[in-house]
Amino acid sequence: MAAWVTPAGLVFWQNFKMRLFKNLLFWLFFSGALLNVLASAPHTITLDGNMNEWGDDEIVWLDSQNDSPWGSFNELYKLGVTWDSDNFYFGLGAVLSSGNHLIVYIDTGTCGVSSVADLRSPEDINKRWYWAKNNYFDEGFRPSFQWHSYQTEFKGSAGGQGLYHYVYQAAQNVWQAQPATFLQSPRNPDSDGGVYREVEVAIPWTVLFGGVPAEGRVIKIIVSLNGGTDEGNGYYGSAHEAMPDQANTFPSVWYGSYTLTNYLTFVYDNGNNRSTIARNLTIETENNRAKIIWDKRGTRESTTYQVYHSTDLTRIKNLQGDYTETAENEIYLENLNRNVTYYVTIARKGENSRSELTHFILSGPVLSHKAVTNFSYPGKKCRLQFSSDRTLSTAKLYWRSGERMEFQEINLLSSGNTYYYDLTMPDASGNLDYYFVATDSEGATTLPRLSGNYYSITISSEIILNRAEQMIIPDEYNETNFSSYLDGENFLPGDRVRIRTFGYNDLDTVARSALPENLSLVCGYEISLQRGEKIYSPYFLGAETTLVLRHLSDYNISQLSLWYFDGRFWEKLDADSDNGRLRARIKALGRLAILAGSLPATAEAQKIARIAHSVFAPARGEFLEFIFAYRPTEIKFNVYNINGQRIYSGDSAIWNGRDSSGQIVEPGVYLYQLRYDGKKLTGSCVVLR
């Protein structure tokens, strides 16, 4: 314990704690990546002729065992490639018949040969080399090393086998093979052909590159199974099976000339990752996302890939940061930001060897938007807007509500780089979904960025206030920086006030028909008191209290008035307008409304404002309704079936789709005649099931 009190001990303890903390964080957030590292932690390749210790990520090619023209006794099985700080390693599994040659061609990116047909012997520069083959290479592959074995003898550097370096002899203008240093697993004790064997070879970096290569150096490899050599007759065999698979058909004659087209590419990386696997990562950017496409490793790779993407290059190089898993060799990265560089690499799940790195930038407008999630005033306008970092060519809002599945399109208005639309919310509780699409010359951006997603607004008319000195009535977005409030005097501690906002369509027939002529409802507030478990509406206050309401309409405040509904009549309250708000002293909580307009009851005004729901489904509670611009004194309403037979008669301008006996009528076309104040209207409506 004494050690802890010394400064050094304290520092150690603090460092230890910090490390512990960091490790813990690392475990918490990157446990996936960490497990990967542990699963294939760097290990030593033992040159024992058995590839069991090679990791999955190091087996870079698994070849078909049915693709040799010479049958199952001449098949290449697998190729492993890896490295450490000293050596480049490869391992091979193959079966060869008597007389055939196994050759690995290595292109280190230095000057190499386009054909190995005219390689000269190390012993005699004028003599064609025994191991020269009638093989040619496509552009892109120029080997300068080869390792080879007679059958699967794997003699190391004995009997002419082993690793050779092609050296250009300028005097003779020829390429000559010269032995190179390497290490190899022991000779195969069973040297006969036709038996599957594995070999492991280590080549020092000094041999291949003169030292440890710089990061990013590329090594390319082709493994080939060739016919042997008949020097007497001048026949030199050619490739008849290869890893990776080749595009050209192998020649029918064992020594026919052959061009190798395909090779495997490895990029040296001195980080944690021993074998970077070149995947030919391709990026296709579109709108808010990027499609990443890569090559499978060999023809038979079947695995889960982890696609790492981040704007932090260091993290990506260490296989940290976000990754997405997929079994395909392509994926969409969604929800990306604009105008920043993303780095991408992929790895096989369970391996720590990543592909090459690539990067991309999504160009296009950068939008910022505060999503509207709640709206408390059904039927009122809600401003949906975003700002852009630039002027846009088009800005559109897409929205839907109710049971409708399809989005409606609206062109946004603009004010500077702010784009907006005041959308009238449905006149009932429910949800409204929306998203934006903005385009400029560089492309399109959607909000939310994830394709196919949208924002959802919950439209709920209920607002709950807890007793306070001033009970702030939130605005339509449920924000309280709104200047409406109810004074808390005359309430008890613990009291809650519930406010349900309503529109014209929420009114019952009594309240609706009692509305004063020529006044229209701007916004209604049903205010009730919750005391304990009980809810009181109306609730008569012991004394007056102050209510301040801001109106939610385009009306001039001078046209607005505040009214109270007592169950039979609307009573106008003495309200004064104050800075865009209506202020009144109220005696009771209950149904209050802001009404607009004055009261000119001229004949001109005596008309039907509109007819709602002439196609309607009574079973869903819908109805046909005539909405008047004034209050008619007398209404007579008849409904007939298509044959002219009267099936309903009433004295209000609403038909709920039921006949005189109260049954919902069969779907179809119905005719109606509405009489009001000496006027008559005949029309048809459609009843749906």
Place this chain on the structure above:
Amino acid sequence: MKKFFLIWPILIIVSLPVGAVFQNLNETPRTLIVGNSGVARPQSDSFLVVNPAGLGREEKHIFLNYRKYLFDSPTAGDDIPGYISADLSQQYVSVGGWPLTSGNIWKMSVGIWQMKSPAYSEIAYLLGTGAAVSLPSENSRLNLGVTLKILQLNYRPDDYIQDYLNRYGSSKSAVSLDAGLQYEWRRDIFGVVVRNILPADIGLLETTNVLPEIQLGYWHDFGRFNLSGDVIWRRGNSATAGLGAELPLTSFLKIAAGLNQQKVGAGIILDTSKYSLTLAVVDLYQMENSALIDVGFKWRW
């Protein structure tokens, strides 16, 4: 006369039939004039929709039919938002009378019927066949027939109400079948049709929308004039009855009139061996200032 008066009691049945879709499909100008009493009539202008039993006796023809509902013009204002006008019409075309066998006793007809308003339409595609079967008795004959119907109704939403856009716009289809029989004996004809035999839910219409119904009809030729009377039972509704009379004025001109519980109709019929033209004017007497006219033109060859 005695037989005819047997039908009178049925007429006083108090009934309240509620609508259903395709309920006008069996009406033509001639059946409208005579209060929908048509299933026994020997000269209906389209047996395909009225009683397929008559198809076996149909000559090769084209029949065109147009109906328009007449209402008093709205005085409340034409510019009311959300107002779907009462513009209702009905069209029908049938072609047929093709013999399917030698001897002209088995024949086939096809037709298309449509009722539409701006927001709504009912369409029926009709294929009917019928045979006239001779009976041993010299003065009697039996006619049999069936009509296969493909029914489709379409409606579009009330586009004033924003929320209703795309909500109900829809189309539904169904298959159904009518079968009919006529028995002729001297100056009397008895007819029966069973409509919508196939349950309509073979298609997507609900069975309660397309109601099965049975119509019985009787026709008697008094020489100077003829009378017809029909009774219809529609499932879920009480029976309705109709009566009509037809009076030939010359060899090619007839006047006719009739009624049922909803309509009073009258019309004239110009009829030669090759052409016939029927004009029906019908008053929907429970609905003030409302009527319909129905014109049919038939060309035989």
